[in-house]
Amino acid sequence: MAARKPDPVQSALDFERSIVELEQKIGDLQELAEHTRMDLTDEVRPLRELRDKLLRQIYSSLTPWQKVRLARHPLRPITTDYVNLIFEDVIELHGDKAFADDKAILTAFARLGDERLMLVAHRKGKTTEERLAANWGCAHPEGYRKALLKMKLAEKFGLPIVTLINTPGAYPGIGAEERGQASAIARNILEMSKLRVPVISCVIGEGGSGGALGIGVCDHLMILEYAYYSVISPEGCAAILWKNSDRAEQAATALKITSRDLERLGLVDEVVPEPLGGAHGDHLKTAITVRDRILSRIKELRKLPLADLLSRRHERYRRIGNGEDLVQAVLEARARGGRAPEERVEAPAGSTQGAEGEGAEPRGEERPSGA
Amino acid sequence: MAWVRFRKKDMPGGLWTNCPSCGEMMFTKDLVAHFLVCPKCSFHMTATVDDWIKFVADPRSFEELYTDLKPVDRLDFKDKISYGEKLAKTAEKAKRLEAVTIGTARVGGRDVVLGIMDFKFLGGSMGVVVGEKVTIAVEMALERGVPLIMICASGGARMHEGALSLMQMAKTCAALARLDQAGGLYISVLTNPTTGGVTASFATMADVILAEPGALIGFAGPRVIQNTIKQDLPEGFQRAEFLLDRGQIDSIVTRDKLKDTLFRCMQYLRPVDPAELQPVAAADLEAASSISSNGQEGKGRKDKESAKKAKKGERAARKEAERGEKGRPDAGEQDESDSAGEKRDKSKKKEK
Numbered sequence: 001m002a003a004r005k006p007d008p009v010q011s012a013l014d015f016e017r018s019i020v021e022l023e024q025k026i027g028d029l030q031e032l033a034e035h036t037r038m039d040l041t042d043e044v045r046p047l048r049e050l051r052d053k054l055l056r057q058i059y060s061s062l063t064p065w066q067k068v069r070l071a072r073h074p075l076r077p078i079t080t081d082y083v084n085l086i087f088e089d090v091i092e093l094h095g096d097k098a099f100a101d102d103k104a105i106l107t108a109f110a111r112l113g114d115e116r117l118m119l120v121a122h123r124k125g126k127t128t129e130e131r132l133a134a135n136w137g138c139a140h141p142e143g144y145r146k147a148l149l150k151m152k153l154a155e156k157f158g159l160p161i162v163t164l165i166n167t168p169g170a171y172p173g174i175g176a177e178e179r180g181q182a183s184a185i186a187r188n189i190l191e192m193s194k195l196r197v198p199v200i201s202c203v204i205g206e207g208g209s210g211g212a213l214g215i216g217v218c219d220h221l222m223i224l225e226y227a228y229y230s231v232i233s234p235e236g237c238a239a240i241l242w243k244n245s246d247r248a249e250q251a252a253t254a255l256k257i258t259s260r261d262l263e264r265l266g267l268v269d270e271v272v273p274e275p276l277g278g279a280h281g282d283h284l285k286t287a288i289t290v291r292d293r294i295l296s297r298i299k300e301l302r303k304l305p306l307a308d309l310l311s312r313r314h315e316r317y318r319r320i321g322n323g324e325d326l327v328q329a330v331l332e333a334r335a336r337g338g339r340a341p342e343e344r345v346e347a348p349a350g351s352t353q354g355a356e357g358e359g360a361e362p363r364g365e366e367r368p369s370g371a
Numbered sequence: 372m373a374w375v376r377f378r379k380k381d382m383p384g385g386l387w388t389n390c391p392s393c394g395e396m397m398f399t400k401d402l403v404a405h406f407l408v409c410p411k412c413s414f415h416m417t418a419t420v421d422d423w424i425k426f427v428a429d430p431r432s433f434e435e436l437y438t439d440l441k442p443v444d445r446l447d448f449k450d451k452i453s454y455g456e457k458l459a460k461t462a463e464k465a466k467r468l469e470a471v472t473i474g475t476a477r478v479g480g481r482d483v484v485l486g487i488m489d490f491k492f493l494g495g496s497m498g499v500v501v502g503e504k505v506t507i508a509v510e511m512a513l514e515r516g517v518p519l520i521m522i523c524a525s526g527g528a529r530m531h532e533g534a535l536s537l538m539q540m541a542k543t544c545a546a547l548a549r550l551d552q553a554g555g556l557y558i559s560v561l562t563n564p565t566t567g568g569v570t571a572s573f574a575t576m577a578d579v580i581l582a583e584p585g586a587l588i589g590f591a592g593p594r595v596i597q598n599t600i601k602q603d604l605p606e607g608f609q610r611a612e613f614l615l616d617r618g619q620i621d622s623i624v625t626r627d628k629l630k631d632t633l634f635r636c637m638q639y640l641r642p643v644d645p646a647e648l649q650p651v652a653a654a655d656l657e658a659a660s661s662i663s664s665n666g667q668e669g670k671g672r673k674d675k676e677s678a679k680k681a682k683k684g685e686r687a688a689r690k691e692a693e694r695g696e697k698g699r700p701d702a703g704e705q706d707e708s709d710s711a712g713e714k715r716d717k718s719k720k721k722e723k
Contacts, residue, residue: 174600174602176590181590185571194545209537210528210540210567210571230534232528254448255530320542321499321502321536333437
């Protein structure tokens with residue numbers, strides 16, 4: 001796969017430009033040094049220091065929107081890169097055995113270090129041709145069904161599952177709707193919640209809504225530092241709430257979609273740091289970090305008895321997003337059999353129906369809270 | 372029939388109501404008695420939560436539960452106004468705190484758990500509390516061993532709660548997985564419109580999926596699709612009839628026949644013995660799964676279970692025979708939850 005390498009200067013984001021220019025200068029100097037056999041170390045060193053300083057400066061104050069753009073960076077490592085760099089003995093398994101082979105999702109046997117596993121990953125493609133075939137990482141229902149089929153296969157033979165998430169979202173098209181995009185995603189979510197093998201997911205770039213979650217229900221969710229995970233694309237959100245997709249920058253901030261925000265909200269388990277300057281600056285280093293982290297998690301999860309693994313995953317999603325207040329409110333409501341507190345001052349008017357209801361069976365005791 | 376998008380002014384309010392589809396003017400009172408369906412063109416108008424209770428539940432049988440769970444602005448979200456403000460305004464208008472109402476009811480005399488979504492409440496969007504209430508409804512159906520009926524209407528996951536909303540898809544589906552494993556019945560009714568994260572989670576994961584005529588049902592909204600593919604959408608695209616034709620739903624049911632259909636479905640999907648649909652405790656389910664997959668893990672549990680079984684021997688054996696008739700492939704799991712059924716509460720206490 002000799003993909004044409006995109007030009008680093010051309011693909012540089014606006015806020016990266018000064019760095020890329022410096023890097024070019026450093027590169028030129030080094031080339032010159034090689035050609036002329038002159039010692040230019042003293043010339044190069046300050047430039048490098050300047051670059052590092054700039055990098056630190058820029059990367060320590062990235063806005064959420066800048067992070068979204070990093071997650072979509074044309075040079076950012078994608079599934080193909082991870083497959084080439086860290087996965088070995090890969091055997092791709094095609095097709096949903098019903099309709100088609102969706103190129104937007106890769107499913108394959110793969111070995112990571114000493115672990116054989118099932119790899120399920122969004123695929124965006126490197127070349128224009130690949131990108132077209134993969135719909136820029138937007139999967140169709142057959143992609144999700146293929147993923148489920150292979151995950152079931154992994155379950156049957158006790159292979160842990162690793163999913164790499166990188167999609168702008170599930171494909172919104174006529175065929176996708178006709179073939180049940182929604183129920184394909186829902187089915188995956190439901191089935192993944194009870195897979196009897198460890199499932200580890202890592203958001204490596206874009207975590208676009210249901211399309212991401214469709215292969216993202218797991219025991220351990222990792223996210224790269226400059227990846228994002230959102231309920232809707234910032235552009236989509238801006239178009240709906242601000243009636244103007246140019247407000248994407250604002251929406252990106254409001255949606256709290258950066259890795260650190262998600263960590264704070266308790267939605268991701270682990271933020272995987274990227275090299276200074278982002279994953280696209282050092283594919284290998286990023287990939288190795290991802291590999292090591294996934295491996296150590298697989299080993300931890302393997303130690304859990306199956307019943308614990310399953311109940312842990314269930315609990316993880318049972319509690320997900322529940323703030324302390326809600327947990328408390330549910331507990332209290334449960335204790336009252338779900339009924340509103342006696343003094344009905346605050347009770348909404350619609351609930352008067354309930355006062356007359358005799359339908360409810362008497363409930364001696366409540367199940368201890370699942371939360 | 373011309374397909375008409377939902378508009379606020381389409382909702383019946385005054386003495387007279389115009390059909391948003393054919394323009395027919397009707398006496399509102401008559402209209403309500405006719406399930407808010409236009410007698411001329413049979414357009415199904417948007418019904419309120421209270422209307423739905425009347426349409427589906429036996430008179431005075433609905434008891435609304437978990438009314439006081441209140442959404443919070445966890446993200447400090449602000450577009451034109453803050454999410455908190457928006458919530459307060461919406462709640463005041465809707466006279467409810469969230470976009471879903473859950474409770475217990477009877478349908479044709481059968482106990483059910485009923486959930487009703489309200490599209491007028493921020494587009495029926497699913498945030499944390501909606502996800503929580505749907506999950507509680509699923510768990511109630513599981514614990515009580517009664518069918519779950521969800522009347523769905525939603526624009527999808529709620530943007531104002533960000534990825535917290537997204538994860539509610541997983542929360543509700545994980546709960547449904549358990550209801551399904553326990554053999555519980557879940558029927559969903561997709562009304563206009565049901566799209567996005569709700570369609571891509573609990574709405575389509577029912578044992579039986581019914582839809583209202585003309586209801587817009589899909590993953591992506593039609594405008595998003597149009598903007599993506601830059602083509603005109605086919606006639607009737609994403610409407611219930613379109614989905615039925617493409618094999619995505621079980622049946623389209625007019626509103627006047629809905630309650631009857633629900634009841635008749637429940638008659639078919641009804642255990643021979645009322646004790647059949649035993650409430651199953653979560654822990655027992657896990658034990659069941661651990662045994663069938665992994666001999667060593669389940670062993671301890673198995674011993675416990677067999678002890679229980681000895682106690683309830685006769686009854687369990689009878690029920691097992693019934694299960695056999697039904698020919699469920701996962702008899703092992705069933706068997707497990709079976710003996711757990713009635714003893715659940717006692718054993719729970721013991722474990723404590």
